[in-house]
Amino acid sequence: MISRGMLGVLAVCAAGWLAAIVERAEIPLAAQTRPAAAERQQTTKEPASLGLGRPATAAEIAAWDIAVRPDGKGLPPGRGTPADGEPIYAARCASCHGTNGKEGPNDRLVGREPRDGFPFARDPSLIKTIGNYWPYATTIFDYIRRAMPSDAPGSLRDDEVYGLVAYLLFLNELIPSDAAIDATSLPKVVMPARDRFVPDPRGGPRPAQGPAKRQ
Numbered sequence: 001m002i003s004r005g006m007l008g009v010l011a012v013c014a015a016g017w018l019a020a021i022v023e024r025a026e027i028p029l030a031a032q033t034r035p036a037a038a039e040r041q042q043t044t045k046e047p048a049s050l051g052l053g054r055p056a057t058a059a060e061i062a063a064w065d066i067a068v069r070p071d072g073k074g075l076p077p078g079r080g081t082p083a084d085g086e087p088i089y090a091a092r093c094a095s096c097h098g099t100n101g102k103e104g105p106n107d108r109l110v111g112r113e114p115r116d117g118f119p120f121a122r123d124p125s126l127i128k129t130i131g132n133y134w135p136y137a138t139t140i141f142d143y144i145r146r147a148m149p150s151d152a153p154g155s156l157r158d159d160e161v162y163g164l165v166a167y168l169l170f171l172n173e174l175i176p177s178d179a180a181i182d183a184t185s186l187p188k189v190v191m192p193a194r195d196r197f198v199p200d201p202r203g204g205p206r207p208a209q210g211p212a213k214r215q
């Protein structure tokens, strides 16, 4: 059992401990660290450069600076039609995505089903494709240029990417077979899922992560 006297002793100890914290906190951080920093400066002089790496060249920055935005900003010059893309697809893509973009073994690229509604969240067995799920046509260009073919990403010329985008849009029944795709026409292609992704309208702070604690 804890007596009243012992409680008093505990309270005094706690107060002393708190006072110690407050006292230390009152010393500005800079003052606490200043002597150590000064000592360091006297003994070792930091070099202006560590001699590692070099500034990136303009060409290197341009090679990385390839993002294409949903509105088409960043699309390069060039163009392609479905007919241009078809042989490139057969040679560079079909082995992984199937002759018609539906057969795999990797991701299915072609398919519009289900045409009604957007039931993907309710039915995880539905297969997402460019045609039924991607909200922006411009992303197809960005993704293929930076990531595909996955065994040689970055190896396609811009004209080839435009041709592949045109061919995939055609297979998804989104453009006619003679449409030319370029920086002007691509952003105008409206994808079926365009308005399916909306900002969370609930606003306010995000709910806490993890299960709520029981009181």
Ligand code: HEC
Pocket (backbone or CB within 6 Å): 089, 092, 093, 094, 095, 096, 097, 106, 107, 108, 109, 128, 129, 130, 140, 143, 144, 148, 149, 150, 151, 164
């Ligand atoms: C060596 C196999 C391989 C080749 C060749 C290949 N891909 Fe892919 N591709 C993949 C894999 C694997 C993924 C899934 C990548 C992931 O989810 O990170 C993928 C994903 C994609 C996607 C995104 C699918 C989605 O809905 O998420 C597109 C578009 C695509 N590839 C286009 C192409 C095109 C166009 C070519 C030809 C230039 C190509 N791929 C060649 C393996 C390949």
